Structures are given as structure tokens and as C-alpha cells.
Amino acid sequence: MKLGREERAMLDGRHGPARREALRQQMEVGRFFDAGDFVEVAHVHLMADTESLGESGVEWLEAISRLPEPERRVRVPTVTDPRGIDFCAYRKLRQEERMAALERRAIAAFESMGILMTDTCINYQSVLPPVRGEHLAYGDTGSTIYANSVLGARSNFEGGPAALCAALTGRVPRYGCHLDERRRGTHLFEVRHRPRTWSDWGALGAVIGKRTGDYWTVPVIAGIDGAPTSDELKHFGAALASYGSVPLFHMVGVTPEAPDLARVFEGVPPDPVRIDPQDVDAFYASFGRHEDEVHVVVFAAPQLSLVELKTVADSLAGKRVHPRTALLIATSPEIKAAADRMGITATIEDTGAILLRGVCFYQMYARELGRANGWTNLLSNSAKLVNIVSGYGYRPVLATTEACIEAAVNGRM
Amino acid sequence: MPRTIRGHPGIGSKATGEALVAKDDFSARYDLDRIAGVFSRPGHRLHGERYVGRVLVLNTAKGGVATSWMLREMCARGMAPAALLLNLANPIMAQGAAFADLPFMDRFERDITDAIRTGDRVTVDPRAGRVTID
Incomplete structure (x- = not known):
């Protein structure tokens, strides 16, 4: 790969060990995909929930956070994907204290690097919509495909470590979606x-x-x-x-x-x-139906926009969620604040539903969540979610928003 | 006689292990119970199979971006495969392998899921772009 002066300086360790290691990993990936050089990115969307980070990932972040400030700060604006714990709701959801502890450590490390804790997968709707032709390092498949396709920006899937490398170096290897011929x-x-x-x-x-x-x-x-x-x-x-x-x-x-x-x-x-x-x-039809009771209804993956939240709140208004069924709804902190202000949160929570902030169902230890709460039969309006959670011990069924709400109220489909 | 198969030069250092092969695709988040070290996705042909310490041979990389954190985590706990061989990689797998230092190759001269059988003893040399079957 052709390296510029700045890249060579990082690789030589003149900007500290974290940037050197980041550039080394990026060069491995660049060579793997025959990239000719690097391209600078405008901003980074970092997917780094603690379930996938694990203890080893958090330790890696903490090692970076202990470096002197000039060596650990991100080089371009960096925002985060949903987290694994909503500190206002995790006890009610029977998530474990060890999960919350790991979450706190991860957040402290991110903040010391200057990362903006937006905790959202709909950053393109709620934080900073990308611009056509802009090169980015996006770390959530949903945000990446939206930025590339709907907005005409340019990013490969940059998994957590790769997005963090991009945040530290301000660039990515130029291959895939960054190239006209691959688009x-x-x-x-x-x-x-x-x-x-x-x-x-x-x-x-x-x-x-x-x-x-x-x-x-x-x-x-x-x-x-x-x-x-x-x-x-x-x-x-x-x-x-x-x-x-x-x-x-x-x-x-x-x-x-x-x-x-x-x-x-x-x-x-x-x-x-x-x-x-x-x-x-x-x-x-491939998901079948739940002939017996529905344990949990989930609106998430992606997090809900303000418009979706309003729609769900309007259909729920005045109803009660069935006592044996949980209704979980996930949105971003920014949208949650708007929903609080506009009375949408109150409408939703008056029904017994739980409005979660800054998390997404499958990124919050879904397997353990199911075991702790006895949830197997799951209903969602998200085709993405029903794809993911079958590997987590659930029996998921896909249904419209209306059918999901009806099931949450009746406790069955 | 050992057989050699060439591929695109990969990531990580030389590794040897017993092969575990299927024509299915692969995602660490969707397919694995990473604590137990077995395939847990019901529809996957390797469902129930233990992958720890084996050379995992599958078709393409599928699924979300979490795999790239997970490979290093699996390596750190000693619960990773010895190496991963795919017909076709995606960025997530390559990034994860670079982060975890997990031996990883793709783009072979023939379908790698046909060339290797479960139980074969396989040596992977990513730098040289070479896989040897005893």
C-alpha cells in the first residue's frame, strides 16, 4: 500500500502506540483487499456494545485510555452505536450487575478518547446525516447501507475495532464502497x-x-x-x-x-x-405464528424514529399491555428526550410498555435477557431482529406494527 | 501425499488443526454459542458441532459487524478456531482477524469447502497464501 507522510509517521509510532497499532491493522486489511492507498474519512460511527466487546475488548479500550491525551484522542468526530445497558431500565429487565459494571468501564474509556456517546443506530436520521460523496467509517450494517445507498456517502462495513482504528487514524484503506467501480x-x-x-x-x-x-x-x-x-x-x-x-x-x-x-x-x-x-x-409465513402466548414484543433494530414512536404511541394510547407479556421499544437518547418533551413517552409507559434509551434489543445480551425473564416467543415488526434472535434461543415471528401491538395487549397473536 | 491449495494471501501466522467443514456461510454473532464453543444456530449444518481449536472451513462471511470484536474475545478465552478459511471474505471478517491475529484466508483456486473434508489435518500459511492437507 502507498503510504503518505502522515501515515508513515503513525506507523513509525510518532503519534503513539495506539495509532501505530491501528494503522498496522488497517494495512493488513488493506492488503487483504488489494487497496492501493488510504482515504480520509469525515466521521466515524462506532459499533462497540459490551456484549460483543467482552472483557478482552474493554481491556483493550482501557489500555488506550491510559495513554497520554494527545495519543488517545480520536482524530475525527466519532459517534457510538447502541449500548448494551440502559441504566434506567436494566434492573427491571433483570440484567446483571456485571454487565452494568463492564458497560461503565467501556463508557469511561470511550469518553477519555473524546468519543461522542450518541448510542444510536439511526444517527443518519437523528444526529448527522451523511453527505453524498463523503467518505465515512460506519460500524452498523443498517447505518452503513443507509448512508451508502440512500444518501450516496461511501463506507464499507467497519466493525468495531476497525471503526476505532479509523477514529484513531482518521482514514480507512481505499477498497470496496469507496471505489466507483465497486458501487x-x-x-x-x-x-x-x-x-x-x-x-x-x-x-x-x-x-x-x-x-x-x-x-x-x-x-x-x-x-x-x-x-x-x-x-x-x-x-x-x-x-x-x-x-x-x-x-x-x-x-x-x-x-x-x-x-x-x-x-x-x-x-x-x-x-x-x-x-x-x-x-x-x-x-x-416462514416464521409461522405463536399459537400460544407471546412472551415479548419488541420494536427495535433499528431504533425507532420520532415518527415511528408517535405511531406506536397513538395505537397504544389508552390500552394496557398484557400482564404476562413484555412490550419493549428502543430509541436513541436524542429521540427519547424529544419523546419525553412531547408526552409520547408518558403515553407509551402508561400502558405498561418499556421505552428503552440508547440500546437495541439484540445488543443488550439478548440470550441472557431471554433466560432471566423466561422469554422465548418473540414478536417484532423488524425483519432484521427476527433474523438475529433465532440464534439467541428465541422463537421469533414477524408481524406488522398493528399486529404486534394487538398481541402485546392480548398476550397472544 | 500432502496436497496444496493456493489462495489470496491472508492474515495472521501459520496454524495447524483438524478441519470442520460445511458449505454454509458464517457469522460469529448469529451462528455461535461463544461461551460453550459450539454452533448454536438451528438452521446451520454445523449446529451442535464444537469448533474450538479446529480449522473452520465455510463458504462466505454473513451477518453483522459484531464478529470483528468477537474473534479476539474468543481468542483471548482460548475458545477460538485454529484458523478460518472462507471461499469469500467480507471486510468484517478480515478486520476481526487482523484485530485478533487469527489465521484467515479466502479466494482459493477452487471451492475450499469441496477441497477439504471434516477431519482432514490442515496447515494454513496465510502469508504464503497456501493451505496444505496431510
Whole structure:
């Protein structure tokens, strides 16, 4: 890899051991993917919940936080993804004190590095929306695919350690989504039926995601007439990234790099794969139904926008969540503050539902959470969430927001 | 006679172990019970299999970004595979391997899940871009 003066100085250790180690790891990855050089990033979104960090990850962060200030501060604005503990709710949720203790240590280390604790996966809606052409280091598959696809910014999936390396060096190896030639369409999907609900958009993302090959596939979606909303694209993208592991899609006539078919593909488009309404129905059906009681209903993954929270609050208003069912709703600290101010939180909590701040269900020790509370049968409107939690010992079912709320109130589907 | 398969030069140092092979994809977050050291995702062909100390051979990297923290954590607790071989990597796996110093390779001259069988004794040399089967 070609190194500039600044990069060589970091590699030589002139900016301390953390930046040297960060650059070393980045060069390993750069060589692995045949990157020619580095590209500077405008900001970083760091995915580093304590469940995935573990004790060893937190120790690594603490080692950095003990360095002299000039050697440990991040070089570009760095914001965080959801955390594993909401300190206002963790006891009620029967999370363990050791989890909260690890969380506190991680937060202290991040703060000493100058990281902004936004604790959100919808930073593109609520903190700092990326700009077209901006190079970024994003660390959540949902935020990355949204930034790349809907906003035309440029980021690979930068997992926690890689995003932290980018924060320390201010750059990433230039490969994948940073390159024009890697952003062109590779597969064409023709949608015959516009999704209606958020879960329908997620289901469509999942159906297409299951048909993409790998990270280097760039699906192009045709047949969506008129711009979807930010929340619809959020559910679509999060599910597509979760099922397909892809960081980028184009939607013809909607997203900025896909004004028409000819320009999104280099040359002649491939034969389209047709996605029929039956494909989406079959996806819902693959989860079955809960014939007996529903233990937990979750609205999360991604965290809810203010608009989603308002919608959920309006449908819940005046009802009571069933005593044997838990209803969990996760949002970001910024949106939670807005919801508090606007009375949305009170409407939600009056029903017995729990509004969580700065966390996301699958990033808060979901396996232990299920065991501690006796939760197996889970219902969600998030196609991404139902994908993840089956590996965590749950029996998840996908349903619309309305059906989820009805089940939370009745205790069964 | 030992057989050699070439791939794109990878990450980490030389390692040897007994192979555990499937044509499925791989995500540390979605597929594993990392405390018990077994595959826990019900639909995965290696469900119930113990992966610790073995050369894990799978198709492509799938799933979320958490895998890159998890590999180092698994290594730190002595609960990691000896090496990981995929037909096709994604950035998360490569970043995780670089962070964990876990031997890791991809892009082989043939389908690696066909070339290696479960139980084979395999030596991985990432720098040289070479895998040897005894």
C-alpha cells in the first residue's frame, strides 16, 4: 500500500502506540483487499456494545485510555452505536450487575478518547446525516447501507475495532464502497408490488437479501414508483444488510446513484429477478405464528424514529399491555428526550410498555435477557431482529406494527 | 501425499488443526454459542458441532459487524478456531482477524469447502497464501 507522510509517521509510532497499532491493522486489511492507498474519512460511527466487546475488548479500550491525551484522542468526530445497558431500565429487565459494571468501564474509556456517546443506530436520521460523496467509517450494517445507498456517502462495513482504528487514524484503506467501480449494480430485482407497512419493507429487504450472493453484490431494485419514506428505507436497508450482508443497494428513480437503469449498471443490465407479493408472504409465513402466548414484543433494530414512536404511541394510547407479556421499544437518547418533551413517552409507559434509551434489543445480551425473564416467543415488526434472535434461543415471528401491538395487549397473536 | 491449495494471501501466522467443514456461510454473532464453543444456530449444518481449536472451513462471511470484536474475545478465552478459511471474505471478517491475529484466508483456486473434508489435518500459511492437507 502507498503510504503518505502522515501515515508513515503513525506507523513509525510518532503519534503513539495506539495509532501505530491501528494503522498496522488497517494495512493488513488493506492488503487483504488489494487497496492501493488510504482515504480520509469525515466521521466515524462506532459499533462497540459490551456484549460483543467482552472483557478482552474493554481491556483493550482501557489500555488506550491510559495513554497520554494527545495519543488517545480520536482524530475525527466519532459517534457510538447502541449500548448494551440502559441504566434506567436494566434492573427491571433483570440484567446483571456485571454487565452494568463492564458497560461503565467501556463508557469511561470511550469518553477519555473524546468519543461522542450518541448510542444510536439511526444517527443518519437523528444526529448527522451523511453527505453524498463523503467518505465515512460506519460500524452498523443498517447505518452503513443507509448512508451508502440512500444518501450516496461511501463506507464499507467497519466493525468495531476497525471503526476505532479509523477514529484513531482518521482514514480507512481505499477498497470496496469507496471505489466507483465497486458501487455499480451487479444484480437486478424487479418488484411488482409496493410494500405498505414497515414490516413489509423489511420483509422485502430480507427476500432480496436472501437472493444476493455476498458483500460484493450490489442489488438494484426496480419497480418502486415514488420515494419511500426515511423509515421505510431504514427497515428495507436494515433487513437487506442483515440477510444479504450487503453494504449498498440502488433503487431506480429513488436513490442518488440510480437515476435510471443504464447509469446504475455498467453497460447492459442483467436479466431481472422478479419479486412477487407471494415471495414476501412466504417470508412472513416462514416464521409461522405463536399459537400460544407471546412472551415479548419488541420494536427495535433499528431504533425507532420520532415518527415511528408517535405511531406506536397513538395505537397504544389508552390500552394496557398484557400482564404476562413484555412490550419493549428502543430509541436513541436524542429521540427519547424529544419523546419525553412531547408526552409520547408518558403515553407509551402508561400502558405498561418499556421505552428503552440508547440500546437495541439484540445488543443488550439478548440470550441472557431471554433466560432471566423466561422469554422465548418473540414478536417484532423488524425483519432484521427476527433474523438475529433465532440464534439467541428465541422463537421469533414477524408481524406488522398493528399486529404486534394487538398481541402485546392480548398476550397472544 | 500432502496436497496444496493456493489462495489470496491472508492474515495472521501459520496454524495447524483438524478441519470442520460445511458449505454454509458464517457469522460469529448469529451462528455461535461463544461461551460453550459450539454452533448454536438451528438452521446451520454445523449446529451442535464444537469448533474450538479446529480449522473452520465455510463458504462466505454473513451477518453483522459484531464478529470483528468477537474473534479476539474468543481468542483471548482460548475458545477460538485454529484458523478460518472462507471461499469469500467480507471486510468484517478480515478486520476481526487482523484485530485478533487469527489465521484467515479466502479466494482459493477452487471451492475450499469441496477441497477439504471434516477431519482432514490442515496447515494454513496465510502469508504464503497456501493451505496444505496431510
